[in-house]
Amino acid sequence: MNHACPPACLALAHAMADAAAQVIRPHFRKRIAIDAKADSSPVTVADRDAESTMRRMIEAHFPDHGIRGEEFGSCRTDAEWVWVLDPIDGTKSFVSGSLAFGTQIALLHLGEPVLGIIxxxxxxxxxxxxxxxxxxxxxxxxxxxxxxxxxxxxxTSALEQFDQPRHDRFSALAASVRFTRLSHDCYAAGLLALGGVDLLVESDVFDYDILPQLPIVQAAGGVVTDWDGEPLKDARSYATVLMAANGDLHRAALDVLCRT
Incomplete structure (x- = not known):
């Protein structure tokens, strides 16, 4: 990371995480309405209200900053500083009463993530x-x-997001490891940074899914690329993502993914 996160931005990110949590908690394990977005993925009032709250805070503190959010789109995306927001990453877990979800916040400086929060x-x-x-x-x-x-x-978060060729590549990797678990979304990235998970493999994901995780995983010692070993650049979506606990494991996983 070539640019430090300004202290005022870090303070705002913590305040946003606190505010989003206050919005989300009253809805957890309640029988709330589950709507379907255009891509059939679920969304709730908790997702929408949490993102709205965070966006209002950004507008109040840094009105010249850009915002890219899962629920309400983008504004000022050519700004020097851009926030990337995912109010509930793992909505399927959230509406199921599972704890395997989280609010994700990233701050980009000229397209480079300099802050990530889960x-x-x-x-x-x-x-x-x-x-x-x-x-x-x-x-x-x-x-x-x-x-x-x-x-x-x-x-991995969702096998249904793998097309057949990627499913075959993933299956080869899964056959090579000690064991494999499904779902967990951003929580799995947190566990990887903590040392409990060694590999996280994703397909067909968006900027708000991944960019908040990069500063955390990389600063903890992990390696993040696509399945061909290419670094992830600022983009709105990613066809493949490979997160590994260290360089040796990353090279071993790439060897399997690339020869399948």
Whole structure:
């Protein structure tokens, strides 16, 4: 990361995470309406109201900053500073009563993520990545030191997002690791930064899904690329994403993904 996150922006990001949590918590494990978006993915009043709250806070504090959000689109995307918001990453988990969801916030400077936050509104767990440091609850964290696939724990969010060729590549990797788990969305990225998960493989995801995770995983010691080993650049969507706990494991996973 070539540019530090300004302290005022970091303070705002924490305040936004707190405010979004206050909006989300009253709806958790309640029988709220579940609407379908154009892509058939679910959305609730909690998603919409949490993003609206965060957007209002940005507008009040930094009206010249850009915003890209999952629920209400983009504005001022050519600005020097751009916020990327996912009010509830893991809405399917949220509406199911599972804790495997979180609010995600990223701040980009000239397209480069300089701050990432994953906040679990119910448990209060908050991952923060900025300035080359990754923290959970204010304590520094590091990724796993496991370097071989046969000892690695692999997560992915949604198999239905894999087309057949990518499903085959993923299956080959899954056959090489210790075990595989499904779902968890952003929570899995937090667990990877914490050292419990070793590999996170995704397909057909968006900027608000991934960009908040990059500063956290990378500052914790992880490596993030696409499935061909190319670095992820600022984009609105990503066909493939590979997150690994370290370089050795990243190379081993790429070897399987690229030869399938």
């Amino acid at each position: 906040n679990q509104p119910i448990t209060g767990e908050r991952w923060v990545g900025t300035g080359g440091m990754a923290m959970l609850g204010g304590e520094a964290i590091r990724t796993s030191e496991r370097t071989t696939l046969d000892q690695a724990i692999l997560y």
